[in-house]
Amino acid sequence: MRRPRIALLEAxxxxxxxxxxxxxxxxADLVEFDAASGELPASTAGYDAIVITGSRxxxxxxxxxxxxxxxxxxxxxxxxxxALGVCYGHQALAEALGxxxxxxxxxxxxxxxxxxxxxxxLFAGIDERFTVFTxxxxxxxxxxxxxxxxxxxxxxxxxxxxxxxxxxxxxxEYDIQTAxxxxxxxxxQVGDPQVDAVLASITPENYEAACAAKQLFENFTQYVRxxxxxxxxxxATA
Numbered sequence: 284m285r286r287p288r289i290a291l292l293e294a295x296x297x298x299x300x301x302x303x304x305x306x307x308x309x310x311a312d313l314v315e316f317d318a319a320s321g322e323l324p325a326s327t328a329g330y331d332a333i334v335i336t337g338s339r340x341x342x343x344x345x346x347x348x349x350x351x352x353x354x355x356x357x358x359x360x361x362x363x364x365x366a367l368g369v370c371y372g373h374q375a376l377a378e379a380l381g382x383x384x385x386x387x388x389x390x391x392x393x394x395x396x397x398x399x400x401x402x403x404x405l406f407a408g409i410d411e412r413f414t415v416f417t418x419x420x421x422x423x424x425x426x427x428x429x430x431x432x433x434x435x436x437x438x439x440x441x442x443x444x445x446x447x448x449x450x451x452x453x454x455x456e457y458d459i460q461t462a463x464x465x466x467x468x469x470x471x472q473v474g475d476p477q478v479d480a481v482l483a484s485i486t487p488e489n490y491e492a493a494c495a496a497k498q499l500f501e502n503f504t505q506y507v508r509x510x511x512x513x514x515x516x517x518x519a520t521a
Contacts, residue, residue, distance in 0.1 A: 287311040287331040287507040290359075292318040292352065294338035294371050300464060301336050304456035308500040309334065311507070321348045323355050332365040332507040335372030337454065341421050342374045342384050353379045363514075365507045366448040370419055373442075373450030380427035380445055390420045390473050391438045392466060393481035394489045397453060399434050405442070405449050405502050406433065414492040415441075415453035418465050420472070422452070447510065449503065455496040459485060 289311040295301045296319045306313060314330070316322045319338060324330065335356060340346060342353070356379035360366055368376035374384045399411050422439040426432060434442035434451070441452040457465070466481045 287504055287511060288329065289313055289504075289507070290324050290327075290330045290333045291315045292323070292333060292335045292355075292372070294318045294336050294340065294352070294375070296320065300458075300461040304458060304461060305334065305336060307458075308456050308497060310501065310504050318352050319348055321351065323351060327359045327362045327364055330359075330364060331511045332367070332503075333359045335366070335368040335375055337370035337372060337418075340371060341386070342371070342378050349375075360446070360448050363447065363510075365503070365510055367503050368448075368450040369456065370452060370454055373452050374421055374423060376448055376450040377423045377427055377430075377443070380430065380448065382423055382427040382430065382443075383425035384421050385424045387420055387422050387438065389438075390469070390477075391417045392469055392473060392477065393417065394484050394493060395436060395438075395453075397434050397436050397441045399442075400432050403431075403433050403444055404506060405444065405499050407502050408498045409495055413496055414489065415455060415496050416457045416462050416493055417453050418469070419452060423450070447506075451499065453496065455493075455499055457493070459487075459490050462490070 291305055291313045293301060293315055297317050342349060353375055356376055366376060378384055394414055395417050396412055397415055399406055426443050427445050430443045430445040433444055443450050462485050466478050470478050
C-alpha cells in the first residue's frame with residue numbers, strides 16, 4: 284500500500300522545529316504549504332488528508348491568511364478528506380466546522396495530564412490518562428455541532444472528533460528541543476517563575492511519558508490509508 288499524500292498546512296511561518304517534528308512523526312508523503320504566508324493548495328484533488336499545525340497566532344486575529352485557511356479546511360472536510368489539527372490547527376478546525384475559540388484567563392504550558400473521554404480509534408493504544416506537552420492561551424469553548432469530545436483537562440477541550448476530522452489541543456509532535464525553545468519564548472507572556480518551573484520539568488522521563496501520545500499519528504495515518512483504499516475500491520467498482 285502506498286504512503287498517504289498529505290497536505291501539511293504549516294501555520295508557524297515555516298518554523299524549523301515545526302517542520303522537523305511533523306516530518307518525523309507522519310509516515311506519509313508530505314506536501315508542505317506555508318499557510319501563514321497565504322500559501323494553500325489550489326484544491327483538495329490529489330491529497331489523501333490534511334494536517335494543520337500549531338502557530339503563534341490566534342484564530343480570531345485580523346490576519347489576511349487566517350480566513351482563507353479556515354475556509355480551505357472547511358472545504359477539505361466537506362470533500363471527505365481526513366483532517367488532523369494540532370494546537371492552533373485544532374482551534375482552526377473547530378472554527379471551520381462551526382465551533383468557537385476564545386482566550387483563556389491563563390496559559391497552559393509544560394507537561395500536563397489529559398483525560399480521554401470514551402473510546403476513539405485516534406487514541407487506540409493510549410492510556411485513559413496520559414501526559415502531553417501543552418502550550419496555549421486559547422481554547423475551544425464551543426465544540427462544532429455534532430462533534431464528539433474525546434479528551435479534556437481543567438483547561439478545557441483537548442481533543443474532539445467530527446466525522447473524518449480530529450483536533451488535539453496538545454503537542455504530541457514535540458521533542459525535547461522544541462519544548463525547551465517554546466518555554467523560553469514564553470517568558471514575557473507568563474513570567475520567569477512559570478517558565479523556569481516548566482524548563483525544570485523537561486526531563487528525559489517526562490518526555491518519554493509524553494511519547495506515548497505520538498501513537499495518534501500512526502493511528503491517523505492508518506485511518507487515512509483505510510479511507511483511501513475504500514475510496515479507490517468504490518471508484519473501481521462503480
